[in-house]
Amino acid sequence: MKTKIIKSRLLVFSALLLLTGQAAFSQEELEKELAVPAAGREKVSATFKSTKLINGHTNETLFKNELDFKVDHRFGDIAGSNGGIRKFFGLDNSTDVRIGFEYGLTDNLTIGLARAKGATAVQQLYEGSIKYRLLQQTTDNHIPFAVTLFGSNTIAAVTANKDDASSPIAYNGFKDRQNWVAQIILARKFSSNLSFTLTPSYVHRNFTAFRDQNDMFAIGVGGRFKFTRRMALVVDYFLPFRDKSDKAYLEQVTATKFYNPLGVGLEMETGGHVFHLNFTNATGIQEMQFIPQTTSSWLKGQYRWGFSISRRFSFAH
Template sequence: MKKKIFMALMLSATYGYGQVELEKELLSTSGAREKVSATFKSTRLINGHTNETIHKNELDFKVDHRFGDIAGSNGGLRQFFGLDNSTDIRIGFEYGISDRLTAGFARAKGATTVQQLYEGSLKFRLLEQTVNEHIPVAVTLFGSSTIAAVRANREDPSSATAYENFQDRLNYVAQMIIARKFNSNFSIVITPTYVHRNFTVFRDQNDLFAIGAGGRAKISKRMAVVIDYFLPFRNQEDQTYLEQVGNRKFYNPLGVGLEIETGGHVFHLNFTNATAIQEVQFIPETTSSWTKGQYRWGFGISRRFTLGKD
């Protein structure tokens, strides 16, 4: 009797599973659950992230570079329009644990006195836009932790590297990346951001909220114009103090560039006033201005490798 009941349950479960799979197949065929793909061609625009993750068992190798000022007092022909200098360099790897979850590791030079940065990150696709507009936007969550390995400055307590313990070296970033692909030629992204730095100079903010925005407009089969911008929400009193006493005037990071897709490579040629590449630095600490010629050209190269099968 128990064997008959067990067999009946198994047949019922198999039938139910078959019905569910058939419904999924029909919905997929009708396009009701068809997901929008390739909202962006890379996991980054210029400074900011996109909603894209790496496919399962794929490894994305990235190299990003920022040069010196093109114009202004530190640029011009004497510095070969910034090519003689390098403000920041980042080498990173991103691996697809699944199609929705990406783990990353990177090493960056760092563009301030806080240098020798090691970053670990996770990126997860929470929602994916669907063709039938049932889900009108894609939502991806990003989180990272950065460790500064630079030697501590124990002689100057006002220094940004006057670390007393290991926790002082830790910094964190959390982002919700909201993206929408309007058509095959145009996509946008909005990025609410939270930055926490365990240690800063006096009167600088440990916690900072910002919002980023960006877009991609395709101009040919393999080329697109990309742009992104971040607006940090600073405490006005602290900002005034740092500008007057610390002689540090802050500007909002703005980047524009050209994206070129060449098979397995995605190449970015960009211009930005941000000297740093890591979010934990370029969002709270951009002190260069486009209007003063303190923008620089940089590039990013991305190459993906398949390491295994699903």
Template sequence: MNIEFNQTNQKIMFVLVLLCLALSGMAQQDLEKELETIPQEREKVTATFKSGKLINLHTNETIHRNELDFKVDHRFGDIAGDNGGISQFFGLDNSTDIRIGFDYGVSDRLTAGLARAKGATAVQQLIELSLKFRLLQQTSDDRMPLSATAFVSNTIAAVKANKDDPTAATSYSSFTDRMNYVSQLILARKFSPGLSLVLIPSYIHRNYTQFNDQNDLFALGAGGRLKLSKRMSLVVDYTVPFRNKEEKQYLETLNQTRFYNVLGAGLEMETGGHVFHFNFTNATAIQEMQFIPQTTSSWTKGQYRWGFSISRRFSFNKR
């Protein structure tokens, strides 16, 4: 009797185990279906770039609310060519442009900027007011495949007006003549933790220019960041201005020079709260309203220069 009872129990237990396994499989399938129907939260991609600028071009990055970013940019003279070499200590004896700026995070999406630059042309003593607003942010599921940020600036030239030459770029007759405007749409994508690219269509308007120069100019810039190590990256950018052919030829003949596209390359280093850029570029100016329409230096002639930028961020958020 005991033997028969044990065999019966074994059969019952075997059937129950099979039944439980079947029910478990059905329940798992139902749970998976339910989970598939639950909308997953879109994770936003952050830190596409580590700084608000590459070398010459802006990135899509804005500053967090109640944070202040202090930045110093410096451009030296030509490394080689007629104005470089050992006699000028490869450009270190000269300074083509210097910029000191402050950017403040009004919100996580809106950054307001104030800067003062030397200026690299006859238009000098530049005061820049800027706004940077994040329109779109890339998501990890690619439902939003890229980030988009709008940048606008108004630069005022405080240099003394040239009253002797009415064709000069600084022959100002009113305060509005000193105004210069830049508008950019910054399109960026982080392809991987080590690679980010940016594309920037730009529009520049200068209220007053040298005789027969363009007041309005379109340009297209592109750049990228390639991570080399935990704290070091390669950064590069390139800008193509679209000039009117007739006016370009007139100015090149008048000034005995040529206009060139702008190429920059360098290293980005993170050191705690600082981000340091060490770079080379043929642009003598730092601000968009000058280096995009007025770069007359060529890499092939040795007319490229050392440059650096260093930024330090401060937080005023209450703890």
């Protein structure tokens, strides 16, 4: 009797197994069979579209074997005593022009050469730069932000002023013409539309005007808000840490005031080209000028229209 029960149970059981074995899987059931591709640790890409925001750098470097050709232009004051209709809102003047080439030696290491007019008395600038991507943010936040290092050396080729020893260009030899910049660029992409930078910076000028600072620390902040797939609002701001008595002395002697550079602009990306249309109170384009030498104020109408055009060529094959 007992064996009979067991037998019949086995029969039912095996029949059930057979049935399930033969039944087709629905799409939903089938999908469960497919191992979900692990979310994995991916590097966050395209935190910014360009290696620069307006005045400051972003954490982005070029990919290996890419050449970036970039032209930056800053016009004269739009308003204020040096602007207005007489100066065609600054378009009659250009405070600084820069032509630069950058090349990606590896995906993480970019070198650059540039020529800039220079905005103050320190003119005819040649810049050599190096930018190294140390850390990349990851999608799983194992690395919550990116870290890129930037360093540059700018040499002023302007004729030395031998008559006035207090002049910023009273150079005595080649060493005086050199200016160094070191930056640690921290960046985070909060969403596909929103990215920020925080840039502790150090500027060392081998030679400056009398009582101007050779060494200066500054902190930069920047952001990008993408409002369409190809257009974004970009902003950056630098806060230099200046010695108070030196500042007061210089402001009195030169009858100018120091301001902190603030830029706002529109970024347009067309697939290879990146255009920036921007407004900033900074007259210089090089870090060694706009950080320590911005003497024009937004509030006095001393902001200018500027643009940059960047074209990336890839020689990867």
